[in-house]
Amino acid sequence: GENVEQHPSTLSVQEGDSAVIKCTYSDSASNYFPWYKQELGKRPQLIIDIRSNVGEKKDQRIAVTLNKTAKHFSLHITETQPEDSAVYFCAATKNRDDKIIFGKGTRLHILP
Amino acid sequence: GAGVSQSPSNKVTEKGKDVELRCDPISGHTALYWYRQSLGQGLEFLIYFQGNSAPDKSGLPSDRFSAERTGGSVSTLTIQRTQQEDSAVYLCASSKMGGLYQPQHFGDGTRLSIL
Numbered sequence: 471g472e473n474v475e476q477h478p479s480t481l482s483v484q485e486g487d488s489a490v491i492k493c494t495y496s497d498s499a500s501n502y503f504p505w506y507k508q509e510l511g512k513r514p515q516l517i518i519d520i521r522s523n524v525g526e527k528k529d530q531r532i533a534v535t536l537n538k539t540a541k542h543f544s545l546h547i548t549e550t551q552p553e554d555s556a557v558y559f560c561a562a563t564k565n566r567d568d569k570i571i572f573g574k575g576t577r578l579h580i581l582p
Numbered sequence: 583g584a585g586v587s588q589s590p591s592n593k594v595t596e597k598g599k600d601v602e603l604r605c606d607p608i609s610g611h612t613a614l615y616w617y618r619q620s621l622g623q624g625l626e627f628l629i630y631f632q633g634n635s636a637p638d639k640s641g642l643p644s645d646r647f648s649a650e651r652t653g654g655s656v657s658t659l660t661i662q663r664t665q666q667e668d669s670a671v672y673l674c675a676s677s678k679m680g681g682l683y684q685p686q687h688f689g690d691g692t693r694l695s696i697l
Contacts, residue, residue, distance in 0.1 A: 502683040513673065513688040521683070541600070560624065563683060569638055570615075570677075570686060574624040 472497040476564050476573025484581050489550055491576045493560035494542040500562040503543045504570075505534060508557045517558075518545070547578075555580045584608075586689035590673050594695045597666060603659045603692045607676030615686065616649055616659050617673045625673070631657065632679065661694075669696045 473496040483489045493503075504519035520527045520534045522542065527534050531550075536543045543562075547554055557577050563570040587606040595601055607614050616628040627641035632652045642648070646664075651657040661668055671693050675686040 504685050506686075506688075513690050514675075515688070516685040519685055569627075569630045572625045572627070 471565065472500060472562055472568075472571040474560060474571045474573045476560050476576060478576060479574065480577045480579070482579040482581055483503075483550055485550055485552060487550055489545075489547045489554070489578055490544060491527045491543070491545045491558055491560070491578070493573050494540075494561040495571075496541070497562070497564055498538075498541060499564040500541075503534070503536060504561050505545050506561070506572075508559065508575075510556070514559060521530050550580050552580050552582070554578060586674055586676050586687050587674075588689035588692050590689065590692055592693045592695075594633030594697065595664060596697050598663055600660065600662045601664055601694065603661075603694070604630050605657045605659070605676075605689060607655065607657070607674070608678075608687055609655075610678060611676035611687070612654065613677045613686075614651060614657050615675045616657070617675065618643075618670045619673055619691070620670045628659070628672075637661045664694075664696045666696045669694055 476493045501522035505517050506514040507517045508514040518529050518534050520533050520536050531548050533546045557575045559575045560573040561570050588605045589644040605673045612633045614631040618626040629649045632649055649659045657691045671691040673691045675688045678684040
């Protein structure tokens, strides 16, 4: 079955700098890759997603890139702000009826 | 309601007791997941219901854990003879299947504490 690896497990960046979180997946048939943000004590919430027919998607300060050949996808956060501090989870799934598989999460700290 | 609803929000019980956790998914969402999240840890998959298909129970950690979904809507996760290591937040998520893949929507979770 699908396996999703996420790294780093912890990331600290200076406020205003960029943060990059990377994920790899094992099943080349996977075609949908969402990213979730979980603030302390809150539920995970979808922040951006990408489907396998595109290589990049942007939404204001966040972007996701997908490399299907290498089977990896990344989350990029630019001009980081204190409210970006959270745990971020990547995920992958291969079709509409298949179970979604999550990475183990990255704890992002934005330093003042 | 507009979102996934879980109850109770908090549950404290003694070791050895049984507990039931409830999840009301978003109306029309045919897929429902249960996850366990220990403090500071990731999302541990427990069970997945998809429409009328047999549930994927591959994540249930022991036979003390079971779940059912009645009428394709509300789901109940039951933990029998609770142990201290069962203490965690139990999250439910639902999604709409069919057509383009739809993202999961999470509930606020049930924080379970075993004394």
